[in-house]
Each structure stands twice: as structure tokens, then as C-alpha cells.
Amino acid sequence: MYAYRTLRVEIPWRLVEERPDVLDLVTRMRLAAEEYVRRLLKEVTGQEESGLTAEELDRLLTPDRRELAVKIIEEVFPKYDLKKYFVNQGKVFWRDVVFHRAVPLDAQLRIENERDVGRAVFVDLRSEVLKVRRLNETFVVRLRRNDIAWIRERLEEGAKLKLAFLGVERRRGREPTYGKLYIALVFARETAPVEPKAVVAVDVNRLDHGIMVGLLVDGKIVRRMRLLDEGAVRELRRLHEEISRLDERAAREADPARKRRLEDRARHLASKRFRKMRDVVIRIAGEIIKLAREHQAVIVLDTMEDESYRELKEGDGSGVRKHFLDGLGQLRRRLQTLAEWYGLPYLEERLYSTICPRCGAKMEGLSNRRMHCPSCGFSDHRDNVPLIWAKKRYWELLQKQPAFSATILLLTS
Numbered sequence: 001m002y003a004y005r006t007l008r009v010e011i012p013w014r015l016v017e018e019r020p021d022v023l024d025l026v027t028r029m030r031l032a033a034e035e036y037v038r039r040l041l042k043e044v045t046g047q048e049e050s051g052l053t054a055e056e057l058d059r060l061l062t063p064d065r066r067e068l069a070v071k072i073i074e075e076v077f078p079k080y081d082l083k084k085y086f087v088n089q090g091k092v093f094w095r096d097v098v099f100h101r102a103v104p105l106d107a108q109l110r111i112e113n114e115r116d117v118g119r120a121v122f123v124d125l126r127s128e129v130l131k132v133r134r135l136n137e138t139f140v141v142r143l144r145r146n147d148i149a150w151i152r153e154r155l156e157e158g159a160k161l162k163l164a165f166l167g168v169e170r171r172r173g174r175e176p177t178y179g180k181l182y183i184a185l186v187f188a189r190e191t192a193p194v195e196p197k198a199v200v201a202v203d204v205n206r207l208d209h210g211i212m213v214g215l216l217v218d219g220k221i222v223r224r225m226r227l228l229d230e231g232a233v234r235e236l237r238r239l240h241e242e243i244s245r246l247d248e249r250a251a252r253e254a255d256p257a258r259k260r261r262l263e264d265r266a267r268h269l270a271s272k273r274f275r276k277m278r279d280v281v282i283r284i285a286g287e288i289i290k291l292a293r294e295h296q297a298v299i300v301l302d303t304m305e306d307e308s309y310r311e312l313k314e315g316d317g318s319g320v321r322k323h324f325l326d327g328l329g330q331l332r333r334r335l336q337t338l339a340e341w342y343g344l345p346y347l348e349e350r351l352y353s354t355i356c357p358r359c360g361a362k363m364e365g366l367s368n369r370r371m372h373c374p375s376c377g378f379s380d381h382r383d384n385v386p387l388i389w390a391k392k393r394y395w396e397l398l399q400k401q402p403a404f405s406a407t408i409l410l411l412t413s
């Protein structure tokens with residue numbers, strides 16, 4: 001089985017300004033990919049807006065659709081003035097284009113003195129640069145020290161650079177605009193699934209309350225920890241309040257120049273909030289994966305039902321909760337990607353916090369987040385209840401087959 005991880009290398013604005021042809025090409029690639037996907041999915045599903053999940057796409061894009069896909073690519077790509085190389089790559093990777101809304105490029109990684117074979121993306125670890133070809137002129141990005149360290153870690157784990165994408169961030173708004181450019185490097189590694197000897201149960205109800213993690217060995221809870229970065233949560237709340245204030249002021253502002261300044265400031269803080277959230281998620285996921293690797297554990301994530309998730313997300317006027325919930329979505333994707341990367345089984349199961357693990361009755365909440373069962377008298381802290389459920393289901397969880405996972409979470413690094 002293959003597992004994938006992606007490194008996203010941002011292209012500095014200065015370079016983009018010097019080379020408008022790059023932004024132009026990447027935007028055309030994106031638009032071509034979007035039109036191709038729209039047309040292909042309409043032909044396959046008969047619907048205009050499909051909103052399909054990655055798993056559903058994976059099932060739909062069977063090999064017999066290839067001919068249709070190739071025909072659409074041949075019609076659509078030249079309309080956006082994409083050269084032969086991109087059309088050919090699109091045809092070879094016709095499924096991947098659907099998942100990523102981008103055209104995969106072939107890539108080479110030079111570690112020592114290997115010969116440069118002229119691929120579209122050339123990553124040279126020795127001179128610490130990344131070159132993108134197949135443009136009017138070659139485009140060179142200097143690799144940051146963190147990027148190089150990340151690549152070396154993947155190489156030590158036996159991974160290889162498979163392919164690359166040129167991506168452009170799409171900004172939401174009345175008229176979609178295109179912003180930051182990046183190069184995504186996709187690494188692949190063959191993994192052998194680990195035979196689990198323990199369970200790591202993860203309760204993800206609220207990112208701002210902390211993530212409860214329990215380690216279970218031989219059917220017993222041997223460790224519990226709450227992963228919470230209070231400083232980061234405070235900072236996220238503060239950023240959120242400031243962004244809301246700026247948005248309100250911008251909405252009231254009549255002077256166009258001042259309005260734009262307020263909006264720019266809000267956008268700047270929003271990307272800061274995004275990075276902060278990502279850092280929190282990376283740290284928490286890192287600790288969970290470390291624990292699971294040390295004990296060869298299956299990772300069991302308590303999933304909220306989609307309905308209650310939606311209710312929570314929509315029911316909050318201030319919106320701050322929405323961002324913590326988005327953070328949970330990121331955490332879930334990251335845990336799944338990393339679990340696959342290390343061959344750890346990953347499950348999503350309901351581990352209830354309001355249903356009595358002793359008798360199955362609905363429990364009531366007392367003060368201090370304690371839960372009490374009116375039917376059998378069981379009582380415990382709300383955070384412990386999901387771990388007790390994991391303990392109750394320990395042997396079953398250990399033997400359960402991991403959920404279906406396609407190789408489609410590529411862009412979640």
C-alpha cells in the first residue's frame with residue numbers, strides 16, 4: 001500500500017511580481033482543470049453541482065471513464081492555451097486532476113550528483129533550489145531550511161518524490177480572485193500495516209477545550225492526557241474578535257480607500273489565524289502519532305455525527321466556534337494522513353460522552369462537566385466517558401479493519 005505526504009513550497013510574492021507569466025500560467029491551469037472537472041462530473045453523474053466526497057469520486061472514476069476524460073481534456077486544455085506537455089500530463093493523470101483541481105507535473109529530486117533528466121519540476125537538495133520548467137523561462141525558488149529538513153526526514157523514511165503541482169490559492173468573494181502561488185511536492189512511500197497491540201482513543205469534541213487522548217493496553221486505560229495549548233487558544237480568540245471588529249467597521253465605512261485598508265488588515269489577520277490554527281493542529285497530531293507509534297496502536301477517533309457538527313457550526317452567531325470546528329476537521333485529515341504514512345490503523349467510531357457506558361441509558365450533565373446516569377447511578381467526568389467506551393470496546397477495536405481510505409488526501413501535507 002502506498003501512502004502520500006505533501007510539502008507545500010510557497011512562491012514569494014517578489015518572484016511572482018517579476019514573473020507575471022507564472023501567475024498567468026498557473027491561473028490558466030486552474031481554470032482549465034476546473035472546467036474539465038465540471039464537464040466530466042456532469043457527464044458521469046448528470047448533475048451540475050456534484051459536491052461529491054473524495055471516496056465517492058474514487059468510486060466514480062473507474063478506468064472505463066478514461067476515454068471520456070481524455071476527450072474533454074483535449075477540448076478544454078487548448079482553450080486555456082496550455083501546451084502539449086500539460087495536455088499529456090492531464091491525460092495520464094486524468095483522475096488526479098479531478099481530486100486536486102490541478103495538473104500534476106513530473107518531478108525529479110537530486111540528492112547528490114544525479115543527472116538532471118529535464119523534468120518539469122527539479123528539486124536540487126545540494127544547491128537548495130527548486131526549478132520549475134515548461135514555462136516561458138525557468139522559474140527558480142530557493143528552498144527554506146525547514147523544507148529541506150522535511151524532505152530529508154521523508155527520504156530517511158524511504159519516501160520518493162512522485163510528482164508536483166503548481167497551485168494557486170483561490171480567495172472567496174463575489175468575484176473569485178487568485179492569490180498566493182505554491183508548488184506542492186508529493187512524496188510517496190510504501191507502507192506495511194502495523195499489527196496493532198494497543199488503542200489510542202482520541203476525543204475531539206472541542207479543540208478549544210483540549211483534545212482528550214487515552215492510551216489503552218490489554219483492555220485497560222494506562223494513560224490519559226489532555227492536549228491543549230491555552231496560550232494558542234487565547235490568541236486565536238483574540239484574533240477572531242479583532243477580525244470581527246474590522247469586518248464590522250469595513251461594512252460601515254463609506255470611504256473606499258479606508259474601507260479597503262480595513263479589509264486588507266482583516267485579511268492579513270485571517271491568514272495569521274489560519275497559520276496559528278494549523279500550528280496547533282500540527283502539534284496535537286504530532287503528539288498523538290508519536291504515542292501511537294511508540295505503542296503500535298490503532299488510532300480511534302471519536303467522530304461527531306455530521307448532523308450535530310453542522311448544527312454546531314451553524315448555530316453559533318459569533319463564528320469563533322466555527323473556526324475551532326474547522327480546526328477539528330484539519331486535525332482529523334492530518335491524523336488520517338499521518339496514520340497511513342506510518343502504517344498505523346485508523347478508525348473513526350462513536351465514543352459517546354453522554355450515553356452511559358455501563359447500562360446504555362442517556363446520562364445527564366451535572367455541574368463541573370460531570371455526567372450522571374439516572375438509571376444505574378454511574379458517574380464520571382465527561383472527558384473520561386469516551387475513554388471508558390473505548391475500554392469497553394477494546395478487543396473489538398483492536399480487530400476492526402481500518403476504514404476505506406483512498407490516496408486522495410494528498411494535499412493535506
Ligand SMILES: [Zn+2]
Pocket residue numbers: 356357358359360361373374375376377378
Ligand atoms: Zn447507566
